[in-house]
Amino acid sequence: MIKSQEEKELESLFTQQKVTPEYFSLVVHVYKERVYWLVRKIVLTHEDANDVTQEVFIRIWEKKHQFNGNSRLFTWIYRIATNMALEHLRKNKNKNHSSLSDGVEDRIFQLQADTYFSGDDAELKFQKALLTLPEKQRMVFQLKYFEELKYEEISQILDTSVGALKASYHHANEKLKAFLKAVD
Amino acid sequence: MDNKKYIPGFDKESFQVPDGYFEQLSKNIEQKIAEESTPPIRSVNKQLWSVISIAATLFIGFGIWWLTPASTTTSSASIATSEIIESGELDDLLLQQEDAILALVEEQPLLHNEDLSFEEISDYLIQEGVSESDIYNYLESY
Numbered sequence: 196m197i198k199s200q201e202e203k204e205l206e207s208l209f210t211q212q213k214v215t216p217e218y219f220s221l222v223v224h225v226y227k228e229r230v231y232w233l234v235r236k237i238v239l240t241h242e243d244a245n246d247v248t249q250e251v252f253i254r255i256w257e258k259k260h261q262f263n264g265n266s267r268l269f270t271w272i273y274r275i276a277t278n279m280a281l282e283h284l285r286k287n288k289n290k291n292h293s294s295l296s297d298g299v300e301d302r303i304f305q306l307q308a309d310t311y312f313s314g315d316d317a318e319l320k321f322q323k324a325l326l327t328l329p330e331k332q333r334m335v336f337q338l339k340y341f342e343e344l345k346y347e348e349i350s351q352i353l354d355t356s357v358g359a360l361k362a363s364y365h366h367a368n369e370k371l372k373a374f375l376k377a378v379d
Numbered sequence: 380m381d382n383k384k385y386i387p388g389f390d391k392e393s394f395q396v397p398d399g400y401f402e403q404l405s406k407n408i409e410q411k412i413a414e415e416s417t418p419p420i421r422s423v424n425k426q427l428w429s430v431i432s433i434a435a436t437l438f439i440g441f442g443i444w445w446l447t448p449a450s451t452t453t454s455s456a457s458i459a460t461s462e463i464i465e466s467g468e469l470d471d472l473l474l475q476q477e478d479a480i481l482a483l484v485e486e487q488p489l490l491h492n493e494d495l496s497f498e499e500i501s502d503y504l505i506q507e508g509v510s511e512s513d514i515y516n517y518l519e520s521y
Contacts, residue, residue: 216413223404223409231401311394313393
C-alpha cells in the first residue's frame with residue numbers, strides 16, 4: 196500500500212504525540228472505511244462490524260502514544276483492528292459455543308440473517324469454506340487476497356515471519372480449493 | 380496460482396451498509412472520543428461533594444472545639460502549668476501538697492494513736508497481708 200502525503204502527516208503527529216481530538220477526526224476520516232471493511236470480512240455481520248470498528252478507533256485513541264513509528268501507521272491500525280475483531284469472535288464463540296457445529300454453522304446462520312447481506316449461494320459457500328480454516332490461515336488469506344497487502348506488511352500486522360505467512364497462504368489455498376471442490 | 384479464478388471473493392455488493400453509514404460512524408466515534416477526553420459530569424459532582432463534605436466536617440469539628448468550655452480550660456491549665464514550672468512556683472505547690480497530706484494523716488486516729496500495743500499493730504499488719512517474718516525482721520532492725 197503506497198504511503199500518501201496524508202498518512203505521512205498523520206504518522207508524524209502520532210510520533211510527536213500531537214494527536215488532539217481534532218486531528219483524530221482526520222484519522223477517522225482516512226481510515227474508517229478501510230477498518231470497517233477489514234473488520235466486516237472477519238466478523239461478517241454489519242452490527243458486529245459497526246461495534247468493533249467503533250471500539251477499534253477508541254482503542255487507537257487510547258493507545259495513540261504507543262505508536263513509535265517503527266511500522267507504518269496503517270499496519271499499526273490494521274493490527275489493532277485484526278486483534279479486536281478476532282477477540283470479538285472468541286467472545287461470541289464462548290457465549291454461543293456449540294460443539295457440534297464448531298461455530299461455523301452458527302456464523303453462517305447469522306450472516307444469512309443479516310439485513311445488510313445479500314450474497315448468493317456461491318458467496319455463502321465461500322464464506323463457509325473460509326470459516327473452516329484455522330484462524331491464522333484465514334487471517335493471512337484475508338489480508339493477502341482481499342486487502343492485497345504485501346507479505347512484509349502482513350508480517351507486521353500479524354507479527355509472523357514472511358516465510359510462515361507464505362506457508363500459511365499456500366495451505367489456506369489448498370484447503371479452500373479442496374473444500375469448494377467437495378461441496379460442488 | 381490465481382485464486383480469483385475459482386473463488387468468488389468478498390463482494391461489496393453482497394455486503395452492504397445502511398445509507399449514510401460512514402458519515403454517522405465518524406460522528407459516533409468523535410462523540411465517544413470527546414466523552415473519553417472529558418471527565419464525566421457525574422464524577423466531577425462526586426468529587427465536588429466530597430470536598431464540600433470534608434470542609435463541612437472540619438468546620439463543624441472546629442466550631443465544637445472552639446465553643447466547648449472544657450477544651451478552653453484544658454488549654455488554660457496547660458499554659459498555667461508551663462508558666463508555673465518556668466517561674467519556680469512548682470516547689471511551693473509541692474510543699475503545700477505535702478502539708479495537706481500531713482494534715483490528712485493527723486486526722487486518721489489509727490495512724491496517729493500512740494497508745495496502740497505491739498500486738499494490736501502486728502495483728503493489723505497480718506490482716507493487711509504482711510507476713511510475720513517481715514514484721515520480725517523489721518523489729519530486729521531497730
